[in-house]
Amino acid sequence: xxxxxxxxxxxxxxxxxxxxxxxxxxxxxxxxxxxxxxxxxxxxxxxxxxxxxxxxxxxxxxxxxxxxxxxxxxxxxxxxxxxxxxxxxxxxxxxxxxxxxxxxxxxxxxxxxxxxxxxxxxxxxxxxxxxxxxxxxxxxxxxxxxxxxxxxxxxxxxxxxxxxxxxxxxxxxxxxxxxxxxxxxxxxxxxxxxxxxxxxxxxxxxxxxxxxxxxxxxxxxxxxxxxxxxxxxxxxxxxxxxxxxxxxxxxxxxxxxxxxxxxxxxxxxxxxxxxxxxxxxxxxxxxxxxxxxxxxxxxxxxxxxxxxxxxxxxxxxxxxxxxxxxxxxxxxxxxxxxxxxxxxxxxxxx
Numbered sequence: 001x002x003x004x005x006x007x008x009x010x011x012x013x014x015x016x017x018x019x020x021x022x023x024x025x026x027x028x029x030x031x032x033x034x035x036x037x038x039x040x041x042x043x044x045x046x047x048x049x050x051x052x053x054x055x056x057x058x059x060x061x062x063x064x065x066x067x068x069x070x071x072x073x074x075x076x077x078x079x080x081x082x083x084x085x086x087x088x089x090x091x092x093x094x095x096x097x098x099x100x101x102x103x104x105x106x107x108x109x110x111x112x113x114x115x116x117x118x119x120x121x122x123x124x125x126x127x128x129x130x131x132x133x134x135x136x137x138x139x140x141x142x143x144x145x146x147x148x149x150x151x152x153x154x155x156x157x158x159x160x161x162x163x164x165x166x167x168x169x170x171x172x173x174x175x176x177x178x179x180x181x182x183x184x185x186x187x188x189x190x191x192x193x194x195x196x197x198x199x200x201x202x203x204x205x206x207x208x209x210x211x212x213x214x215x216x217x218x219x220x221x222x223x224x225x226x227x228x229x230x231x232x233x234x235x236x237x238x239x240x241x242x243x244x245x246x247x248x249x250x251x252x253x254x255x256x257x258x259x260x261x262x263x264x265x266x267x268x269x270x271x272x273x274x275x276x277x278x279x280x281x282x283x284x285x286x287x288x289x290x291x292x293x294x295x296x297x298x299x300x301x302x303x304x305x306x307x308x309x310x311x312x313x314x315x316x317x318x319x320x321x322x323x324x325x326x327x328x329x330x331x332x333x334x335x336x337x338x339x340x341x342x343x344x345x346x347x348x349x350x
Contacts, residue, residue: 081287091136091150094161096143112170112246113157120182120247121283124155124201124216126318127223134220148199150185151218155201156244164188164197176210176230181283182247185215185231185239196235200228204284212217215282272342274349281322281340285314293340296348297321302328 067074127140144154156283158170165188174183181204189196203214206227215228231239280289294310297303297318302325303310305317323338325348340348 013161091145091147091161091163093163093166094145096139096160098156112244113159114246114248115157115244116248117180117182118282119157120155120201120244121216123157124203125225126149127151127154127218128216128225132218132221133222134218146218148218151216151223152199152201155182155216156246162198163193165190165193167199168242170246171244174241174243176241178243179241180204180243183241183243186242187232187235187238187240189238196234196238198239200232200239202241205218205286207286272346275342275345278339278341281314281318283314286312288312288315290318293345293348294318294321297325300325300348 038305052076105266109160132140132146132151138146139150140146140154142154144150145161149167150161152167153160153162158172162170164186167184167186168188171184171186179202182204183202184199185202187197193338198217198219200215200217203216203225204210206214210230212229214225215232216225217223231241276287276289279285280287281293289313291310294303294306294317298310302321305320305324307317309315321340322340322344323336326336326338326344329347
């Protein structure tokens, strides 16, 4: 039933009609404009209420209204509902914002910054940890817009806030088989950019079937990290994989690049027994070597970061455990990056 609507009519203070005299006796404390001070207002309320009641009765007699058609969405997954398919409007391409909140134009001739995959995932993780609120108009303290494309711009360390219509200009199209942590899955709806357009960061496959992956994304109400069906919950066929043009393989730390860290007896050998190579460790890695590494960290007293496991899937607990071990060797800076190279492996398993 609709809410009754009435018009309040404020009579002159000296009105001496029978109705006004009656209401002043009944509600002498009611201030003008809040009570039904004049009979005309009372009549209006009665008529409006009666009309609303009649409308409600007619609606009931006609039978229940047809329910709106349900929106199509991806099949539900355990613990995941329709709320995991967010609506993500976005802002346009814009410069970074400075500390004052004013646009700060990128330096003249700014080039794409080189960045490793580990850095991309680490930068994305800072927004996940901070639960940065989703906004198409607000800018986080790092100068990046708090929407999906601003999130990717931040993770890739771009000199400006791109949007789904321009991210492809700083990236190369790749195939599903080529996806690695730090790449993106991009859907830009050119006909209506505010409808469906979205972008997420690929964090690695969740299993060997390559049917689901860990997605880092900026979405209402805030940044999240969530296992997601490939390519996305909805409009899956329209999400295309891209790789940032500035991504680099990364440099090994001085300790793990075949050079001896300060205080070491001599140069380390890359032919360390049992060492599988750096590619076996890092975001997206899932193999027995990660389990073996984690168990050895526990034995050596560096497993305090594990809440469960260790297991075959590389995680932050593995990285922090390795970093703690490296620092215990007296290594600092890039030599203690949390990623095991041959010298870290040799010392850990010696």
